Amino acid sequence: MAVFFHSSESYVNAAVGEYQEFPRPGPGPEVGSAERSRKLNFSLPAAVLLSFGLLCVLQGVLNIALRLALSEPCVRVETETHTCPRGWLMFASSCYYISSQQRSWDEGREDCVQRDADLVVIDSRQEQAFLTGFTMAAWVGMTDRGQEGTWVWVDGTQVDKQRLLWAPGQPDGAFGGEDCGDLRTMMTFIGLNDYNCSSRARWICERKFEQL
Incomplete structure (x- = not known):
């Protein structure tokens, strides 16, 4: 409908009609709670299936790796722990007993045999260095009784x-014959030495x- 207003000073014409509300622009139609529930119910099983598939693939990879490992020859390394009897010293593959008493070479060897051992056989400079310094003089398992000047260890090997x-100037066969060996540790006399067996x-x- 149209409404006209008249005035002596001005003429006003205004058109009045029925008001119609139009929908505002937006992101789109709102998804209802039922629609959201349907989508959630669809995505949850898919995620579970995907996770299960990944686990199956991982299990297959682990099974293959395990078969490959078992098919390779296995090298088994065993380490054996050794200990020496109480009062003995350990170096390399041997145990050593250093007496506190003093006896002849033969009596010392007899004591070693009673201990299921023998007078020491020194095989290297490292072993000799380890044994040096415990006492000023100690019998070791070498002798030239069989042939003068030919020193032999108690295990039959030649020195x-x-x-x-060797200590300076040794072996020298002094004092009418020195047929047994000892290990000396003195200020200026360090090394193997020949000495009287008695x-x-x-x-x-x-x-x-x-x-052991």
């Missing part, structure tokens, strides 16, 4: 004079690990 350290000194016994 390598070039490989080991003299009294301390001694060093040795037991290999396989003898």
Whole structure:
């Protein structure tokens, strides 16, 4: 409908009609609670199936790796722990007993045998260095009784004079014959030495690990 207003000073024409409300623009139609529930119910099983599939793939990879590992030859490394009897010292593959008493070379060796050992056989400079310093003089398992000048260990092997350290000027066969060996540790007299077998000194016994 149209309404006209008249005035003496101005003419006003205004058109009045029925008001119609139009929908405002928005992101789109709102999804109802039923629609949201339907979508959630659809996505949850899909996620579970996806997770289960990934677990199956991972399990397959682990099974293959396990079969490959079992098919390779297995190298087993075993370490054996050795201990020495109480009062003995350990170096490399041997145990050593250093006596506190003093006896002849033969008596010292007899004591070692009673301990399931023998007078020490020194195989290297490292072993000699380890045994040096415990006492000023100690019998070791070497002798030249069989042939003068040919030193032999108690295990039958020949003493390598070039490989080991001898005290200065030794062996010298002094005092009418020195047929047994000892290990000396003195200020200016360090190394292997020949000495009279009947003299009294301390001694060093040795037991290999396989003898324990």
